[in-house]
Amino acid sequence: MSSSPIFGQLERSLADYLTGITYRAQFGDQRTAATVARCELPRLVTALRAVLDEHAPDESGRCNRCRTNRLGRAPAPCRAYLSAHLCLVATDEDSPADAEDTPVPVRRQVALGS
Numbered sequence: 001m002s003s004s005p006i007f008g009q010l011e012r013s014l015a016d017y018l019t020g021i022t023y024r025a026q027f028g029d030q031r032t033a034a035t036v037a038r039c040e041l042p043r044l045v046t047a048l049r050a051v052l053d054e055h056a057p058d059e060s061g062r063c064n065r066c067r068t069n070r071l072g073r074a075p076a077p078c079r080a081y082l083s084a085h086l087c088l089v090a091t092d093e094d095s096p097a098d099a100e101d102t103p104v105p106v107r108r109q110v111a112l113g114s
């Protein structure tokens with residue numbers, strides 16, 4: 001499956017930005033890493049919040065943005081919230097009970113300062 005040229009450009013641009021910022025945070029010198037933390041990290045948080053705002057769940061954890069299943073219901077919890085939680089907050093011991101049908105997100109790599 002190929003994406004449209006416009007979306008492909010958008011997708012590549014975003015992927016390149018994320019790859020670049022990750023590289024600079026992990027392998028840049030201390031000044032570069034600090035710049036990423038102070039300048040780019042807040043932008044990333046803003047972007048993640050914007051995505052999560054699009055997925056505002058109701059009291060049952062379902063949102064109107066996630067694709068509905070065969071029964072016409074959105075999955076609960078909202079997959080955007082679940083992925084963000086798994087990548088950023090959850091530890092290996094915190095895996096949700098219904099994880100068997102949940103796509104496995106790419107686990108974050110933690111850059112350790114020296």
Ligand SMILES: [Zn+2]
Pocket residue numbers: 055062063064065066078079080081
């Ligand atoms: Zn959602």
